[in-house]
Amino acid sequence: MATCTYNSPSSTQLAATGDSLYGSRICYQPFVDWAWDAYDFDKGDWDDGWGWDDCCNARKPLARTFNAIWILAYSALDYQNDSYSNDCLHWACRYTRECIDELDARCGDGGAVAATRYGFLIDNWTQLYLAFFYSRAASERMSTLMHEARHADWVGHNSKFPSWSAYGSGKSGADSSWGYEGAWMYQALYLWWFAVEGQRTSKALRDLAKNLGNVIIDNAFATHPGYEIVN
Numbered sequence: 747m748a749t750c751t752y753n754s755p756s757s758t759q760l761a762a763t764g765d766s767l768y769g770s771r772i773c774y775q776p777f778v779d780w781a782w783d784a785y786d787f788d789k790g791d792w793d794d795g796w797g798w799d800d801c802c803n804a805r806k807p808l809a810r811t812f813n814a815i816w817i818l819a820y821s822a823l824d825y826q827n828d829s830y831s832n833d834c835l836h837w838a839c840r841y842t843r844e845c846i847d848e849l850d851a852r853c854g855d856g857g858a859v860a861a862t863r864y865g866f867l868i869d870n871w872t873q874l875y876l877a878f879f880y881s882r883a884a885s886e887r888m889s890t891l892m893h894e895a896r897h898a899d900w901v902g903h904n905s906k907f908p909s910w911s912a913y914g915s916g917k918s919g920a921d922s923s924w925g926y927e928g929a930w931m932y933q934a935l936y937l938w939w940f941a942v943e944g945q946r947t948s949k950a951l952r953d954l955a956k957n958l959g960n961v962i963i964d965n966a967f968a969t970h971p972g973y974e975i976v977n
Contacts, residue, residue: 750853752876754805764884764951768813769804781815786848796851807851807879814887818842821944835939842895846872860890862897872898885940885951886958892936896929903928905968912965924971934962941977952977
């Protein structure tokens with residue numbers, strides 16, 4: 747693996763991103779064992795400073811990933827009801843773990859948050875980059891897993907960003923519409939439900955989810971969905 751560095755967050759930053767809140771919850775061996783197996787982590791992708799030997803340390807990437815998984819798993823009131831007939835706050839954890847083939851830590855290029863490769867007769871994977879670990883709050887990180895799970899379910903982007911998009915006018919990587927049910931829609935939908943109905947969290951983290959969800963709705967679709975998240 748390539749060598750890269752990251753700045754260790756302060757206690758104030760850990761509180762602001764929700765990592766201090768969730769960090770105490772993930773440090774439970776049955777949860778660690780379950781998450782490690784469910785998302786097919788491998789030691790070789792998470793050692794050498796990524797947190798394999800220090801998985802409760804919320805300043806390191808592995809624990810910050812576990813925090814996002816904990817949110818997906820336990821943010822619904824009756825979280826054990828993960829039927830696909832329910833809303834996505836309930837089935838998001840099931841969907842992400844069923845679709846994502848493996849989760850790998852990588853340095854990235856400084857801009858990309860994550861990437862997923864899928865296809866026949868190739869190694870399918872989802873890579874998480876430094877921007878995933880350190881540029882987003884825990885309540886936003888979990889939505890990236892939802893986004894990448896949609897790609898891992900073999901659904902790519904099918905359009906270009908509109909002229910008004912903050913993601914880059916005319917660039918590929920947008921979804922044509924909300925009805926396409928692509929990765930941006932899945933990500934925004936989960937953020938929406940979490941912002942309005944998320945349990946075992948804080949108002950500040952729900953507000954961060956609302957804000958990112960509205961940014962996605964306003965910028966990631968060739969045709970604006972016409973929605974706004976209000977919590």
